[in-house]
Amino acid sequence: MKAVRFHAPGDVRIEDVPEPTPGPGDVKIRVRNCSTCGTDVKISKFGHHHIHPPRVMGHEIAGEVVETGAEVTGWTPGDRVQVIAAIPCGKCAECRRGRMTVCPNQESMGYHYEGGFAQYLVVPAKVLAVDGLNRIPEGVGFAEASVAEPLACVLNGQELARVGPGDDVVVVGSGPIGCLHVRLARARGAARVFLVELNRARLDLAAGLVNPDAAICGAEVDPVDEILKLTDGRGADVIITAAASGAAQEQALQMAARQGRISFFGGLPKDNPIISVDSNLVHYRELTIVGANGSSPAHNAEALRLIATGSVPVSDLITHRLPLDQAIDAFGVVARGEAIKVTIEP
Ligand SMILES: [Zn+2]
């Protein structure tokens, strides 16, 4: 079969590899869609400490069951499925407390296990053990289902930041994740959602799709001033930084209303993770700063439900559908910010 394999930083190849065989507790699927994200670009350029090459990349996976191991029950060939990306152990102190997104033993599809940029994929027994294989609801296509994984991460972020009815929400960064944040905030009852982005072309592309209450180009105006103006000086209830930018995180604190919540949704580069925080701003304004680390299996199931019910539409965010042999070009499209969501159809 054809697969996209990481060999070394800057060395990703589309090649013929043997079709995988499921073990007794595994399920083999025919991959129909595996969507790309910024992480794939990062891996292709810099590698990742959990990836021992060669490794099939891809973690936003949807497909259909073609074969089940002898010990597997409940799944049959032809079942349409979505696969979680982050696999919690289900047994440690955090997992037992229901905090599966911060499981210290977490493993991932496309990192510890072969990923979805391939014609076939083995879903490991560990995924089944934590309810990480989801049936795709009727009416939801494979491409949309593949977006359940990033939407699940966005859902985790907004739960932690307690986005709710009546909130004014700022989303910084207008990539696919930023667009999903805008849509989910609306589904959760936000009063107004403002979108901030440095790149004018990217902002216009995203704003045309998700219609924020204001689209603010950070290269043309001061986003802090703009948000204060739009909120009569009060600031926003929630600010979500969906960009790998320390400056954006520092600005987020300046935009926050009293008792505001700030989500550092996007991580910072490993070699530059320090920002400065006015501690008194946090103290007197009673601010909450939260992080976000992937999603739990339950978040994935809920994300599929949000897509199926139309609460969070995603099909129009999929701007590019490419065959597997164009996967390397797809990473380029993602890296240059020319697309919202690029999905691969192996
Ligand atoms: Zn991703």
Ligand SMILES: [Zn+2]
């Ligand atoms: Zn665990």
